[in-house]
Structures are given as structure tokens and as C-alpha cells.
Amino acid sequence: MAVLYDMYSATLYGVVLQIVKIDETAEDVLQDAFVKIWNSFENYDTTKGRLFTWMINICRNQAIDAIRSKQHRVNNKTEDIAGNAHSGISSDEFKPDHIGVRDMVNDLNPEQKQVIDLMYFEGLTQSEIAEAYNIPLGTVKTRARSAVKVLSRFFKSRA
Structure with a gap:
């Protein structure tokens, strides 16, 4: 598992971060994804694709699940309100x-x-x-x- 993590964590983290947009959430999702990868490694089928593709799909699904979760939406709205109250909404956003x-x-x-x-x-x-x-x-x-x-x-x- 350590070898997989060392080889792929940076790339997978980037994919997850593109989806969730928050560093802390991306770190949590990546950790959950690696646990899922570890626990379901026997389900990986080499005839269906590369290991990296399988791992990226697990990470992407975990990230999508995270942003769909109620807690994530609540946190985002709270951050948006707090940030916009101080800085205003950018006109070029x-x-x-x-x-x-x-x-x-x-x-x-x-x-x-x-x-x-x-x-x-x-x-x-x-x-x-x-x-x-x-x-x-x-x-x-x-x-x-x-x-x-x-x-x-x-x-x-x-x-």
C-alpha cells in the first residue's frame, strides 16, 4: 500500500482537489479512497483496465460522494456567505x-x-x-x- 501511495497519491490528490475544491476535504477524500482501494483490491480486474484508471475512478467517485453530501454543501454555503460578507463577490467571477x-x-x-x-x-x-x-x-x-x-x-x- 505504501508503494501505491508513494507512486499515485500526488496525482490522485490533484484529481480529487479539482472536484472538491477544498484542501482539507481533498485530504480526507484521498484517505478514504486509499482505504477503499486497500479493502477492495481483490476486486481489481486487469482485463478491464489499468490499475491507475481503477484507482482514479475510486477517487473520483469518493470525491463526488463527498460534494454531494449534505455536510459539504452546508460547509460551502457557510464559507461562501462568510467570504462574500468580507470581500464582496468578484465581478469577474x-x-x-x-x-x-x-x-x-x-x-x-x-x-x-x-x-x-x-x-x-x-x-x-x-x-x-x-x-x-x-x-x-x-x-x-x-x-x-x-x-x-x-x-x-x-x-x-x-x-
């Missing part, structure tokens, strides 16, 4: 929810939605998505392109 982008993305087909969520809201590259989800890179690019076409038609109809 982009909030996709303000213009309804999340609602538009929810109307995409599930495959397009997954790619857009991972690219634009989680910050993954198309290559990272392809590797992590065992989807051909060309398929990821096609799904992203078709989703952008659907979204652009929506924006044009609102203009």
Missing part, C-alpha cells in the same frame, strides 16, 4: 448557474452531459476523460462537439 448553463446541460443526453460535466464543471481534459472512463478519445471529442452544438442552438434561440 464566472458562475454558470447565473445564466442557467447547468439547467441547459441537464437537458443533454446522458453521454453528452457526462462529458460536458467532466470537462467544464470538473476541469478534466478530453484525454483524461477518455482514459478514466475507458472511452475512445474520438468518442469523447464527438460527444463534446455535439453537446456544444446543442447548447449553441439553445443560446441562439434565447438571443
Whole structure:
């Protein structure tokens, strides 16, 4: 386990941090993920993908579970209120929810939605998505392109 941790913890921490956005939460999620990896190592199947891909999927799922948890949402809202009370909201801060982008993305087909969520809201590259989800890179690019076409038609109809 120590060898796996030494080899992959920094990279996995970066993936988790991109999702949860808070250092302390990312550290907790990474620890939980490594416990889960350790406890379910016998479930790893070499025929289904690389070890790193399996580990990154466990970490990503743990991070998503963490941000969906009620406690995480409460903590984020409390921090947002406290931070905004002192500093004000930055005028150059982009909030996709303000213009309804999340609602538009929810109307995409599930495959397009997954790619857009991972690219634009989680910050993954198309290559990272392809590797992590065992989807051909060309398929990821096609799904992203078709989703952008659907979204652009929506924006044009609102203009």
C-alpha cells in the first residue's frame, strides 16, 4: 500500500482537489479512497483496465460522494456567505448557474452531459476523460462537439 501511495497519491490528490475544491476535504477524500482501494483490491480486474484508471475512478467517485453530501454543501454555503460578507463577490467571477448553463446541460443526453460535466464543471481534459472512463478519445471529442452544438442552438434561440 505504501508503494501505491508513494507512486499515485500526488496525482490522485490533484484529481480529487479539482472536484472538491477544498484542501482539507481533498485530504480526507484521498484517505478514504486509499482505504477503499486497500479493502477492495481483490476486486481489481486487469482485463478491464489499468490499475491507475481503477484507482482514479475510486477517487473520483469518493470525491463526488463527498460534494454531494449534505455536510459539504452546508460547509460551502457557510464559507461562501462568510467570504462574500468580507470581500464582496468578484465581478469577474464566472458562475454558470447565473445564466442557467447547468439547467441547459441537464437537458443533454446522458453521454453528452457526462462529458460536458467532466470537462467544464470538473476541469478534466478530453484525454483524461477518455482514459478514466475507458472511452475512445474520438468518442469523447464527438460527444463534446455535439453537446456544444446543442447548447449553441439553445443560446441562439434565447438571443
